[in-house]
Amino acid sequence: MILDDLNAQAQEIPVMQAMMGLDLGTKTIGVAVSDGMQSVATPLETIKRKKFTQDAERLLQIIAERNIGAVVLGLPLNMDGTEGPRAQSTRAFARNLEKLIEIPITFWDERLSTVAAERALLEGDTSRKRRSEVIDHVAASYILQGVLDRLGHLRRS
Numbered sequence: 001m002i003l004d005d006l007n008a009q010a011q012e013i014p015v016m017q018a019m020m021g022l023d024l025g026t027k028t029i030g031v032a033v034s035d036g037m038q039s040v041a042t043p044l045e046t047i048k049r050k051k052f053t054q055d056a057e058r059l060l061q062i063i064a065e066r067n068i069g070a071v072v073l074g075l076p077l078n079m080d081g082t083e084g085p086r087a088q089s090t091r092a093f094a095r096n097l098e099k100l101i102e103i104p105i106t107f108w109d110e111r112l113s114t115v116a117a118e119r120a121l122l123e124g125d126t127s128r129k130r131r132s133e134v135i136d137h138v139a140a141s142y143i144l145q146g147v148l149d150r151l152g153h154l155r156r157s
Contacts, residue, residue, distance in 0.1 A: 002094055003106040006147065010154040012104050017069030020062060021144025023110065023136050024073060024090050029055060030136030032144045033066055038151060041144035043137040052093070056100055063101060070103055074110030074143040108147050110139070 003009040013019070016036055023030035029047040034040060047058050062068065073094055076086040083091075094105050 001102075001104050002098055003104050006106050006108070006150060007154065009104075009106075010151055013106070013151060014069035014103075015155075018066050019070045019072060019144060019148070020059075020066070020068045021072045021108075021140045021147070022059075022074065023140040023143055024076075024093055025049070025136060028136045029059075030138070030140035031059070031062060032137055032141035033062070033068070034144055034148055036067075038148050041141040041148055043141040046136045052096055056097060059097070060100060063103070068103065071097070071101070071105045072144050072147045073105065073107050074140070075107040077109055106147070108143050110143050 001012065003012055006013075015038070017038075018036050019034045019038060021032040021034075021041060023032075027049055029049060031044045031047060032041050033044050034042070044062070047055060049055055059071075063071075073090055075090055076084075078084050078087075090107070094107070098105055
């Protein structure tokens with residue numbers, strides 16, 4: 001099930017179950033996971049993209065191993081908030097993934113997630129080589145953390 005409006009459909013996200021955040025790039029997929037309390041997002045890994053079936057196979061493995069209850073995809077909106085080809089590609093990925101899993105899939109505006117991840121890595125004095133290795137899954141954790149924070153707020157309201 002794809003949830004297009006997290007604010008209106010937050011009740012569809014299971015409580016007390018880990019979530020997975022994805023930063024979809026053309027060459028890689030950054031993966032982050034949350035704890036079962038849905039309070040902290042942690043970068044997990046970067047998957048080198050191949051074919052959808054191979055990418056999905058690894059994602060399904062993570063979902064099973066970590067008992068994931070929902071998936072968050074970073075939605076690459078244009079700076080003016082409109083959707084371009086990359087956002088449409090992300091939505092297509094979600095529709096294909098939806099056929100393979102029975103857990104909710106939602107989107108989160110990822111416009112500045114990579115910038116925030118890069119800044120955090122620079123502040124941590126991470127080498128250029130190491131930054132290129134981890135930037136995608138660190139960005140995925142920023143995406144997921146945004147959703148976790150929003151869900152926490154919605155559930156407290």
